[in-house]
Amino acid sequence: MKLIMAVVQDKDSNRLSQALVEHNFRATKLASTGGFLRSGNTTFMIGVEDIRVDKALQIINDNCKHRDQLVAPVSPMGGNADSYVPYPVEVEVGGATVFVLPIEQFHQF
Amino acid sequence: MKLIMAVVQDKDSNRLSQALVEHNFRATKLASTGGFLRSGNTTFMIGVEDIRVDKALQIINDNCKHRDQLVAPVSPMGGNADSYVPYPVEVEVGGATVFVLPIEQFHQF
Amino acid sequence: MKLIMAVVQDKDSNRLSQALVEHNFRATKLASTGGFLRSGNTTFMIGVEDIRVDKALQIINDNCKHRDQLVAPVSPMGGNADSYVPYPVEVEVGGATVFVLPIEQFHQF
Ligand code: NI
Ligand code: NI
Ligand code: NI
DSSP states (O other), X not given: OEEEEEEEEHHHHHHHHHHHHHTTOEEEEEEEESSSXXXXXXXEEEEEOGGGHHHHHHHHHHHHOOEXXXXXXXXXXXXXXXXXXXXXXXXXXXXXXXXXXXXXEEEEO | XXXXXXXXXXXXXXXXXXXXXXXXXXXXXXEEESSSSSSOEEEEEEEEOGGGHHHHHHHHHHHHOOEEEEEOOOOOSSSOGGGOOOSOEEEEEOOEEEEEEEOSEEEEO | OEEEEEEEEHXXXXXXXHHHHHTTOEEEEEEEESSSXXXXXXXXXXXXXXXXXXXXXXXXXXXXXXXXXXXXXXXXXXSOXXXXXXXXXXXXXXXXXXXXXXXXXXXXX
C-alpha cells in the first residue's frame, strides 16, 4: 500500500473524484488553501495498493493536467478601459502536485 | 516515531478525541469530506512513539469500529408513503481507515 | 524530496507563509483544529528537496518558536472583579509540531 497525497485545483476536484470512484479508488478530500497551486485547491488522500499506483497517477494526470485555456475578455463595465483587452487571453489552469508516501501499516476497522 | 493518519466518521470524532487525550496521545484534526467513509468525516493526525502505535490503533478501533445500528423509522410526513418502512432499519455506522506512516524526523519548536 | 507536515498556531501562520514564499518553498495549508497546540492551528504541507530540509526547519523554528508573551490585563468590565489581575500576565504562544516524511515519488502534472 501507498498513500498518495495530491493537491489539485478546486475546478478539477469534482472530475477527479468521479474518475477515482469509477476506477474503485477510495479518496478523502482535505480542505486546503494556497500554496502549490495559486487558486483554491483540494488535497486528496488516496490509499492505493502498490500495483495500482501508476493507474492512480494516470487518472490524476488525465483529470488535473496543467493546460492553457483561452478566456473570453470581460467588457470593462465602468472599470478601467485602459486595461481592457479586446481579445481572448490565455490563462493557465489545472496542474497537480503529487506525493507518493510509503506506509508501514494499513488498517480498516 | 510514526505518524498515524486516521479517517473516522464525524459522529465518532469527539469520542476518539477524548480517548486519545485520556491516554496522552496528541492529535490534530483535519477537516475532510467524502471518500473512505460515506458520511462526513474527520482526519486525525497523531504523532506516536513506535512503542505506543499498537495502543493508539486499539483506541481507534475501540472508538470507531464499524458496527450495525438499528434506526427507528421516521414517519413519512407528506413524503412518499410507499417508501415508508414501519420497523427499525439496520444501518452501518462507524469504521475507520488508518495509515501508519514512517517519519524521518520529528521536531517540536 | 521530503514532505514536511508542520502544525503551527494560526497566529504564526501568515508570517510562516510569507517566509516560506520568500525562500522559494511551496506549501499548502490544511485547515486543522485542536490537538498538538491548544488554540486554532494550521497544518502546512511543504514539499522540499532533501538538501533544503534543514533550511525549511529553520524557517519554521524562526517563525513559530514557542515563546512566552506578556499580556496586559483587561479590566473587568462588569465581570468578576475577584478574578481581575492588575499586572501583565505571561502566556505561552507559538510552538510547532513538525514531521519530516520520506516520499517515494514526487510528480507535478
Ligand atoms: Ni502553461
Ligand atoms: Ni456491517
Ligand atoms: Ni514557556
